[in-house]
Structure formats: structure tokens, C-alpha cells
Amino acid sequence: xxxxxxxxxLISLLNVISTMAQLELKPGTPKRKxxxxxxxxxxxxxxxxxxxxxxxxSISFEKGLALEIMRRMLGETATTINEDVTDMVGEITNMVxxxxxxxxxxxxxxxxxxxxIIVSGPSHTITHGADGTKIxxxxxxxxxxxxxxxxxx
Amino acid sequence: xxxxxxxxxLISLLNVISTMAQLELKPGTPKRKxxxxxxxxxxxxxxxxxxxxxxxxSISFEKGLALEIMRRMLGETATTINEDVTDMVGEITNMVxxxxxxxxxxxxxxxxxxxxIIVSGPSHTITHGADGTKIxxxxxxxxxxxxxxxxxx
Numbered sequence: 250x251x252x253x254x255x256x257x258x259l260i261s262l263l264n265v266i267s268t269m270a271q272l273e274l275k276p277g278t279p280k281r282k283x284x285x286x287x288x289x290x291x292x293x294x295x296x297x298x299x300x301x302x303x304x305x306x307s308i309s310f311e312k313g314l315a316l317e318i319m320r321r322m323l324g325e326t327a328t329t330i331n332e333d334v335t336d337m338v339g340e341i342t343n344m345v346x347x348x349x350x351x352x353x354x355x356x357x358x359x360x361x362x363x364x365x366i367i368v369s370g371p372s373h374t375i376t377h378g379a380d381g382t383k384i385x386x387x388x389x390x391x392x393x394x395x396x397x398x399x400x401x402x
Numbered sequence: 403x404x405x406x407x408x409x410x411x412l413i414s415l416l417n418v419i420s421t422m423a424q425l426e427l428k429p430g431t432p433k434r435k436x437x438x439x440x441x442x443x444x445x446x447x448x449x450x451x452x453x454x455x456x457x458x459x460s461i462s463f464e465k466g467l468a469l470e471i472m473r474r475m476l477g478e479t480a481t482t483i484n485e486d487v488t489d490m491v492g493e494i495t496n497m498v499x500x501x502x503x504x505x506x507x508x509x510x511x512x513x514x515x516x517x518x519i520i521v522s523g524p525s526h527t528i529t530h531g532a533d534g535t536k537i538x539x540x541x542x543x544x545x546x547x548x549x550x551x552x553x554x555x
Binding site: 292293294295296297298303304305307332335336339340342343361362363364365366367368369370371372373374375376377378379380400402 | 445446447448449450451456457458460485488489492493495496514515516517518519520521522523524525526527528529530531532533553555
């Protein structure tokens, strides 16, 4: 996968979190995911299907960061990953994929987006089944880490 | 969602597990998922995108059932949900969605399939973000339970 293809997802995540939660995530170093596994307490997943490419996107949040985004976006103080938090993670995933889709459209990559799925459970792991390179990128904040993973065939 | 639309997924799951693992799952009662949450130890998820409909499918397995399917499909005795097990769950999810897609095509519903994503982690929960009715259907076996969930807009 070219940077051309990956960057829209990273930019879109930074944009969405900055706009919706007034929180600036600090990008880490993107890695090809081989053995490394991202763990999160709540993750949003979305499938994308295009005429030439198909794949999936996931965004995993550590609990502390998910709750802080919740507090900032909705003014709600949650102490557990409840239904409001999973709804918010689904919404963020949708917005990140939608933003990336628009940028990719302009570059000539066309995609349809599936609907988001949200997974919760302490320290779960995500494996992307697409038969392509997996890119994993951590984002740090003082409240915890978010990790975006992208895999396209 | 009409039975017309749901049945292909249920039939396809029964077919795939019967063919690949010589294991007959016993269908339970389908439910509209409202508060009820399916828990699994390993789940395969896939997004589907069509011109009129889009949504997602998940199949969650309890650990004992996943390991038994593994043993029957590949003759491999695993004691934990390792990479081979997650690969197998991804493959099953792909086959179930592919089988349902073929049946839906014949009924005039056209879909593109995204690539599968596999989640592992003890007793995680799945929430489908699509803005439509969620159908959840448990399947029992002596090794543990599988739960299929379908949600389409």
C-alpha cells in the first residue's frame, strides 16, 4: 500500500478527533503489522469495498481515551464502556472512514462503505483477514492510546 | 428484514460448518437483538455493501466450539485461540458471507463483500452500528455455542 492510500485514513482520524473532541492525538510511527498486535478496550471496525480494492479499517481505543473523548464530545462522564460509548466509537469510525473515502475518491480510488461494527471487551485483539499488507499506526494522548489499522487487497 | 433476507445467512452457516467440520449445529430461536448481547471468545466480522442495502454480519464462537471446529477441519489440536484459529474463523466468515451472497444474488439482492476481520478476547461483545433491525441467532453444539448476528440498513 502506498502512502497515498494510507495517509487519508491517518489525516481523517486526526481531523475527526480534533474537530469533535478538541483533542490533538500525537501520531506515532506507522508499522507493517506482522506479529505485533494492537490491543484496545473498545474498537470500531468498518469494511470498504471498491471495484479494484477491498479491505478493512479498525480504530482501537484504550478505555481512558474513549471515556475522555466521550466527555469532550458529549459532556457525559462515563466510567465504563457503556452503550453511549460504543455508539460514539461507531460514529467516529464512520466519520473517519467517510473522510478517508472522500480523499481517496479525489485520488481516483472509489469505495463503498459498509456499516461500522463496534467490539468491546478488555484488551481484545483485531486481525484483518485481507490478503494484503497491514499497516498499523499508534496515536498517543495523555489519556491513553488509539491505534488505527488498515488492510486492503 | 424479511426471512427471505436472513435465511441465506443461517443456511450458509449450517452448510459451511457441516461441510468443513462435519459438525451439525442446532439452530436456536432467532431474536431481534435489543438489549441482548452475544458474547464470544473469537468472532469473525464482515461488511457487505450493495446498491440498496449495506450492513454487517458477525459470527461469534465460544472457545470450545472454535477449537473443536479447528480440530475437525485441520486435524490440529489447539488449546488456545492462536493465529491458526483466527485464520480459520476468518475463512469460515468469508465462506458463510460468500454462500449467503450467492443466495441473495439469486433473489435480486446484490452485494459486494469486504474482507473479514477477526476479533479475539475472552467474552467480548459485538455491536452492529447499522441503522436497522438486528437479528441474532444462537446455534448450539455439545462443544459450545456459535451466534450469528446480521444487521442491514
